[in-house]
Amino acid sequence: MGEKQPNAQLSSWFMRSGWSKGELARQVNRRARQMGAHHISTDTSRVRRWLDGEQPREPIPKILSELFSERFGSVVSVEDLGLRSTLGSPQMSGIDLPWAAPETVSLINEFSRSDLMLNRRGFLGTSLALSAGPALVEPMQRWLAPTATGVVEIPRQDVRRGGTRLSEPELDLLETTTVMFRQWDAQCGGGLRRKAVVGQLHEVTDLLQESHPAPVAKRLFRTTAELAHLAGWMSYDVGMQPTAQKYFVLALHAAKEAGDRPLGALVLSAMGRQMIHLNRPEDGLELIHLAQYGSRDSATARTQAMLHAVEARAYANMGEVNKCHRAVRMAEETFTESRPGEDPDWIGFFTQGELYGENAHSYRDLSYVAGRSPAYASLARPAMEKAVELFRQDPDQQRTLAFNLIGMSTVHLLQREPEEAAAFAYEAAGVAERIRSERVNTRLRRTTANAMNDFGDVPEVRELAEHLSELPDPSDPTPARQAV
Known part of the structure; x- marks a missing residue:
């Protein structure tokens, strides 16, 4: 048997990351705790062995892929790191899935059950990997292909016996529960209620395996799509990127079976946001354009405004x-055309404050792309100020408040106002302590690190960094968290 060869690919990514072996080991352990894999305890000697060619066992390759992807802002696969990953079934690991009702129900039921059984806090097997580029966009384009009836009946041989008819009040209750879950997510972040949403999703797909009249099946598929989208969004919020993408794909399939193009557009917008977050804006733009084209004749003005805002990002x-300027303008103009009472509940998050915040973040992002241009930061500032003012008055949107406070902090950093930046970041830290959102925590840590790099001699910035270092590890499930 030949001697082990050093893993040149992993070593290259590791050297470029700037991490020490101890820091990488701590991050692996923290992510493992997030996933519920409490048996993992990595140290510097173990990291050294990986660099020397040892192949770590699952879920380490998946964890390393996620950590390096987040570090570099783009997808770094297990294979890119020179590691081997246990392969799952095509149904569990792929996203190019059959566009048919029975398969959609079966896949969502299987995936949600695995999430519940294998994963106490996010550890869904070890075979998931992010898709990007044509491998992601091309399968999603099949969402546009027409079906014969909009809702495909599940074949009788696939229907479980003993099913009962759902009453109108029972259907109403399922839909009301979904609304409640959305409210909890906005108030508390994705980390506190994700498992409850996955459990509800699994129960609804159990119902879909029974025989129902077409109108009832259509409502159940719509509820399934909303729950799968929410499960994906919560997974995205806590940093489980491959799991989030899988739920989004399944949500789009369910929305197609419900015949609900605007809901499908919402799902595609979430997938687009995820790609932008992972530094693949071209993929994100293609998904947004697909959403816009597919819902152009059916989406409300508020939904169209949201799509323009994500397009601007x-x-x-x-x-x-x-x-970007044009998309921002289109978002603003289209939003003015929205009318009370015409929107589904799932687009209710896109308020005037959200519009201000999205457009401000677009100009903030432009500033970074343009080499920290103060001109774009000055465009971002008034809109961000309006967003912060509105969300401070809304106790039901704590996570969004935190994001806009952090956004306000970054704008002040771009304008070289470190004291003001530290004040907004400090306020965001207070909100972050009351919710559970890995996205918020990551963005707050990154903003504070940037402040320390540029203004580490400013007392307010040093105090902020010290304050954050004393807070409990946000990935540790042990400390109790106060829900807002």
């Missing part, structure tokens, strides 16, 4: 200044 991250 994609253009900003691509450095497309004129197109």
Whole structure:
């Protein structure tokens, strides 16, 4: 048997990351605790062995892939790191899935059950990997292909016996529960209620395996799509990127079976946001354009405004200044056309404050792409101030408040106002302590690190960094968290 060869690929990514072996080991242990894999205890000697060619056992390759992807802002696969990953079934690991009702129900039921059984806090097997580029966009384009009836009946041989008819009040209750879960997510972050949402999703797909009249099946598919989208969004919020993408894909399939194009557009917008977050704005833009095209005749003005706002974020991250300006303007103009009472509940999050915040973040992103341009930061500032003012008055949108406070902090950093930046970040830290959102925590830590790099001699910045270092590890499930 030949001797082990050093892992040159992993070593290259490790050297570029700037991490020490101890720091990487601590991050692996923290992510493992998030996933519920409490048996993992990595140290510097173990990291050294990986660099020397030892192949770690699952879920370490998946954890390393996620950590390096987040560090570099783009997808770094297990294979890119020179590691081997246990392969799962095509149904569990792929996203190019059959667009048919029975398969959709079966896949969501299987995936949610695995999430519940294998994963106490996010550890869904070890075979998931992010898809990007044509491998992601091309399968999603099949969402546009028409079906014969909009809702495909599950074949009789696939229907479980003993099913009962759902009453109108029972259907109403399922839909009301989904609304409640959305409210909890906005108030508390994705980390506190994700498992409850996954459990509810699994129960609804159990119901879909029974025989129902077409109108009832259509409502159940719509509820399934909303719950799968929410499960994906919560997974995204706590840093479980491959799991989030899988739920988004399944949500889009369910929305297609419900015949609900605007809901499908919402799902595609979430997938687009995820790609922008992972520094793949071109992929994000393609998904947003697919959402816009597919829902152009059916989405409300508020939904269309939201899609324009996410489109602006994609253009900003691509450095497309004129197109970003145009998308921002379209979002603002379209939003004024929205009318009370015409929107589904799932788009209720896109308020005037959200519009201000999205457009401000687009200009903030443009500033970074343009080499920290103060001109774009000055465009971001008034809109961000309005967003912060509105969300401070809304106790039901704590996570969004935190994001906009952090955004306000970054704008002040771009304008070289470190004292003001530290004050907003400090306020965001107070909100972050009351919710559970890895996205908020990560963005807050990154903003504070940038402040220390540029203004480490400013007392307010040093105090902020010291304050954050004393807070409990946000990935540790042990400390009790206060829900807002």
